[in-house]
Amino acid sequence: MNSSIRAAKLLHVLAATAFLFAAASAGNFDQDVSITWGGPRARILNGGQLLTLSLDNISGSGFESKNAYLFARFDVQLKLVPGNSAGTVTTFFLSSQGPNHDEIDFEFLGNSSGQPYTIHTNIYTQGVGNREQQFRPWFDPTTAFHTYTILWNPSRIIYMVDNIPIRVFNNYAANGVSFPAGQAMRVYASLWNADDWATQGGRVKTDWSKAPFTASYAKYNAVGCVVSAAGNSCNGNLTGQPWQTQGLDGNGRNRIRWIQQKYMIYNYCADLIRFPRGLPRECKLPRF
Template identity: 35%
Template sequence: MGFSSFTFLSFLLLLPFSSPSPSPSNLPILSFHEAYNHLFGDANLLLLNHGKSVHLHLDERTGAGFLSQDLYLHGFFSASIKLPADYTAGVVVAFYMSNGDMFENNHDEIDFEFLGNIRGKEWRVQTNIYGNGSTNVGREERYGLWFDPAEDFHQYSILWTDSRIIFYVDEVPIREVKRTASMGGEFPSKPMTLYATIWDGSSWATNGGKYKVNYKYAPYIAEFSEFVLHGCTVDPIEQVFPKCDLTQISEASIPNNITTAKRTKMESFRRKHMTYSYCYDHLRYKIPPAECVLDPQEAKRLQRFDPVTFGRGRRHHAKHRHSSQAEFTSV
C-alpha cells in the first residue's frame, strides 16, 4: 500500500510546532516620520528616500542620534544598518533600548553596540543588558560577524518579552537572555524608548582606548533603514503598566522562544564568532553572576582565545597575543 493522505497528515501532526521567525517581511516597515524623532546632532542627521532611510554622521563637531516617538513595554524592534567603513577605531554605533531619562537611578537597558576597529580588523558587535540600574554588573558579550557590516545593510533585531530577550542578526539568533529568579529585578522590566546613535567612544571602544577616533577619515556615516517598532506602547504618565500580549497587537506572529533549527544556528554562531562573555571573565568576577549557565566547551574555547581573562593565570605572565579574526563563514 502507498503512503496514504491519512498517514501523511498523521505524520505532519507529529512534527513539533514552530512559530515563524520574527522578520521585517511579516511586520510593518515604518518611515522615520511615523516612528522617530531627532535626538541630537543637528545637521548630522540626514533623512533620505522620503524618510525611509537615515544617515547619522560623526565628525569633529558632534555625533547624531534619534529616538522612538513612543515608549514600549516589550516587543520586536529592528533596523537594517550599514556601518562606516575603513579606519573606525573609537567609533561607536548603538541601536538600543533605554529608560534612563525616566528612571535615572534604576534604569533598564538592552544594547546592540558596534565597536569600531583599526584598518584591516572587522567591526566588533557587543550586546548587553541592564535591569533596575544594575550597572555594576556588566552582562556584555562580544562577537565577530560572518560578513563585513560596512559593505552592505544587515538586519539587527531585539525581541523583548517578560520572560526573555533575544538578539538577532539577519534573523539568526545570536544571544538569548532568560529571566531567572536569580536575576531578581535585574532583568529589564520597565517601559523603554528605542534609540540609535553614533558617537566618539575613544576612551574605551577600541582596545580599551588605545586607538582613538581619527577625524581625517570623517565624516563617519552609519546608515539606517527598514524600521520595525512592533510592541505594546504605554503612556509614560502611567504608574502601573499593563501586561503586554504581543500576539494581540498584530496578525503577525511573534514567537516567544527559539525553534530547534534557529537554536542550532545560534550555537554555531556563538561557537565560531563569540570572543567575549562576562560569564567566563575571571578578572571581573571571581564568582560568575548567578544567572550564568557555564558550558565547559565554551569556557575552554574562550580560554584559548584569551587565557588571562578567561583562565586562572595572572596578567603579568601573559605574553603579547594577536587575536585571530573571526572567519567570515555563514552560520
C-alpha cells in the same frame, strides 16, 4: 560540500529571509523617530525610508523613538561606518530613564581599516549592567545593510542578526536574577566618539582626517505594547502576537550554539578574573 560552505550558505539564506521580513514590515523614520542631537549631522531621507547619522570632530548625532514600549520586537537595517572606523561607536538600543534604568544594547565598535568590527551587547536592570557578550560579524557590515533585532518579551530577550539568534537572556526573576520587566523603554540610536575605550581598549584613536564618519539606518520597525499617558496598548496582557511568546526551537538553539562557538569573542559568564568570587547567578542556569 564541507561544513564551512554549508554554514555560509545557511547564513545567506537566513539573511535573505530577514531582509524580506524587514522590507515587508518597515516603518517610516519621519513618523516613528525624532532627531535628538547632532543637528544637521542626522538626516532623514527618501521620504522617511533612510536615516543617516554622522560624526565629526565637533559632535556625533542620534535619534530616539517617539513611542515608549513595555515589551516589543525591534528591527532595523544598519550599514556601519566604512574604512577606518577606529574610535567610533554606532548604536541601536533600548533604555528607560533615571539612575535605576533598564537598557538593552547593541553597540558596534569600529576598528582600523581591514580589521573586523565588534558587535557589543549588554543588558542593564535597575541601573546595573556588567552582562557583556561580544561577537565578530561573519560578513562585512559596511558594504550592505544587515538586519539587527532586539526581541523583548516577558520570558526572554533575544538578540538577532539577519534573523539568526546570537544571544538569549532569559527571565530568571524567580531565581533571583533581575530582568527588565517593569520600565517602559524607548529606542535610541547614535554615532559617537569613544576612542578612549572602543578600539583595542583605547589604544587606537579616531583619525579625524577621515571625518565625517557616517552610518545608515533603514527599514526600522517596532511591533509591541506602546506605553503612554493613556495607558498600555496591550492593556498589560499578551495579545496573541508571535513575538510575545517567541523563544528558540531546536534549530534556533543549534544556530545560536554555532554562532557563539565560532564568533563570540567575550562572554562575561566565562570571565573568572572579573568575577573572582563567583559568576553571576544567571550564568549557572540554562542559557537557551
